[in-house]
Amino acid sequence: MQNSRDVLTPDALAMLQSIAQAGSFAAAARTLGVVPSALTYRVRQIEDALDVLLYDRSSRKALLTDAGAELLREGTRLLADIDAVANRVKRVATGWESQLTIAVDSIIAKAIVMELCEGFFALAPLTRIKLRDETLSGTLEALTSGQADLALGVVATSNQNGILSKPLGDVNFVYAVAPHHPLASLTGVLTDELIQQHRAVAVADTTQRGNGMTFGILGGQDVFTVATMKDKLDAQLRGLGCGFVPECMARAYIETGRLVVKEVERAQRVVRINYAWRGSNKAGHGRALQWWLEQLSSPATRAALLQQHRGV
Template sequence: MTSARDVLTPASLSMLQMIADAGSFAAAARNLDMVPSALTYRVRQIEDALDVLLFDRSSRQAKLTQAGAELLREGQNLLVEVDAIANRVKRVATGWEPQLTIAVDSIIDRSTVMELCESFYQLNPPTRLKLRGETLSGTLEALTSGQADLALGAVMDGSGTTGLQREKLGTVYFAFAVAPHHPLANVQQALSDQLIRSYRAVAIADSVQLGSSVSIGLLHGQDVFTVADLPSKLDAQVRGLGVGFLPTCVAQPYIDSGRLVEKKVERAQQQVQSYYVWRQTKASQQGRALQWWLDQLQSPTTRASLLGQRASLP
């Protein structure tokens, strides 16, 4: 039995539109260089497959039924999409990837990412962009598992990972911050780990799916309030729900305004090296979309902005 997919082709939709525009099967048949009986037979096939009447045949005019009018309305959208797909395929053949997925760590400045996306789309590329929000080990895992093509803000150990290329984004420094009404805010001396351990910490959940998760600045045995992302961690610490290290670039405006208090701690200053990472391929096999992003990341200003910092002057 003929199915709707068999009959709803771009050619058949154009034929139905021709009949509707001509106002009769005879006129449409002349325009299409067909005999009227052949045209009528093809329309019957479509109607049988859909189990609806597309034209009212009670008069000599070919008048669309409500179902026929709806089919042509939706059919026009389908034809536009077919043309768009054809154009995308042609452009992808020039070296653009169909889709580029970017894993964005929670430490990365979202406004800068969106500015880069805006610049990318101004090229009118055929590549679809997809952003994945990740945290800590999950950022690199998205790349190694094949779920992303580029990772921004990955934390890596010195050994590296086979098959990946990486470049430094920059060093992220952390400040230990508490709310002004938190008990630790009034302690004068540098905070010891023993003292910090007695208060709840706020931590971001590692988005890693496989393998071991990573934590920064947590103490063994400390009560932990785990949140989904960096904005939530900042909000929780401003509310006094816990304490912990925050990227200096994020915390500084709140410290300057008095909404957070930076405290000295006895341990060494927390800092991590942040990278952008992509899968290693031959230059001839690298897509143009990925290459565009890598070109932008060569700029010190862009790298600093992604970490919420100002580029260092030479």
Template sequence: MPSPRDVLTPDALAMLQTVVSAGSFAGAARTLNLVPSALSYRVRQIEDALDVLLFDRSARQARPTEAGAELLREAARLLADIDAVANRVKRVATGWEPMLTIAVDSVIARDPMLDIVGAFFALEPPTRLKLRDETLLGTTEALTTGEADLAIGTVLNAGSLAFTTSGILSRPLGELRFIYAVAPHHPLARFEGALTEDILRQHRAVAAADSSRAGPSMTVNLVGGQDVLTVPTMQAKLAAQLHGLGGGYLPEPMARPYVEAGHLVQCRTARPMHSVVLHCAWRARSAGKPGRALEWWLAQFEHEGTRRALLERHRGR
């Protein structure tokens, strides 16, 4: 006996749709240029393989049973999926990647990032996107290990040691300044003067964990001997500091709306405020230019407004 896989072919599913649209086996047979007995035999083969009745044959019209109606609903979806796959394959053959994986550092503003994703989808490309949340060297590692095709917000550029043998290219996004901030009810919020390392050591710091899994990890602006609350992302670090769970450096554009609203207090530190230059980086093909999806994304970073938005337009601004 044929199995369901043997009988549930695209042609068979289309045949069942024709029976329903024609309203009878005789009408469907004429449409399909078959004799009625041949059509009935093919339908019976499907029913035998599934061990169900697909049509109520007690009337002149071919009315789907409940099981038949369910199969027809799935048939419409499956046939649409087949058409979509065929179209996707045709477009991939024109230079579009099947999948583009993007590692996004947690200092990057999410709303403008998703705006770019929306603009990409508006092209109706065959390329599927996968976004990865990363922090610090984890953003770099996703690229060098081949788990990502593009990294946005990496602290390393193409000349860095981690990239020199990996076929990595990069371009700067811009400079991001950090400020030290605490919640208004935190003890350091009332401190007058610059915070020295001795003072900071007496209070808990909040740190965003480096998402690197295979290589070395990076810690930034922590004082030796200081109690540390480690959270997974920069957004979680901001939330922890808003709750008064510790202090620490935050990207100025991310923290500024909360400082202006009185939900955070910016503190002076004896250590000068620091800034970092962030980059976008990507893996170069061994031959030829980037795929069309990566090429489109790289073109977005040529616009200063886009680069600034990714670094500065955090929610609340």
């Protein structure tokens, strides 16, 4: 019988990831281009070697047992470690990381990120770039969990060792509603009691740990939750709710009257937005990360990432 080292290969761990992501053996088989029986056979090999059951056979879905869930968690970590080792070896040999993953918060101007990518690729580097869309504390979590090397748009920085950060700038938030929203025609300062009677639009935090961050939501208030800051702005333009929005993203709509800024009794929100990266010193950075940090050292670049929103 095969032992655990024979069956717990990177390919086998990646297969378990595929089954978990697809939700069933049949769907995973289609994704991987194999027949379902082949996946079932490989899973049974792992189960026999470890003398455990990884999946609940009483369900038609690929439901993991506790042992299977633990193997998936540890397998995911091991695959990330393997990728990190390959990345470090590549960096030692060439100075370029094999891949640089950047977590981009939805408050960041994506067009400017793309312009930076264009400038980076013009160097003909050996590094692939991967962008991750994140929101609120999920942006920093992508960095601290090792899923990203650089994070743009971090609201709260981390005290963890190996995480460094610098400010991109401050973002002013204004309370805005569509001109046809019931709150638009009211005069004077809007009280919390009055605001509570109307639906708020909130952006979902992409963190995988805890409940994440929430801003500007009153207790008992109806909430419409969307995926990104761009979606929040779109919802408020349609009159689907109200709430604080970044002035830099809403400016054009305020100037043309498609959004109306209202004064509220709560203090005006000004949020410090940062960028953060992993690594204790510049000497230890690969050439790709060094290039991005050099671009971010420019005040004009930092301002553009927060201010130059296009086609929102």
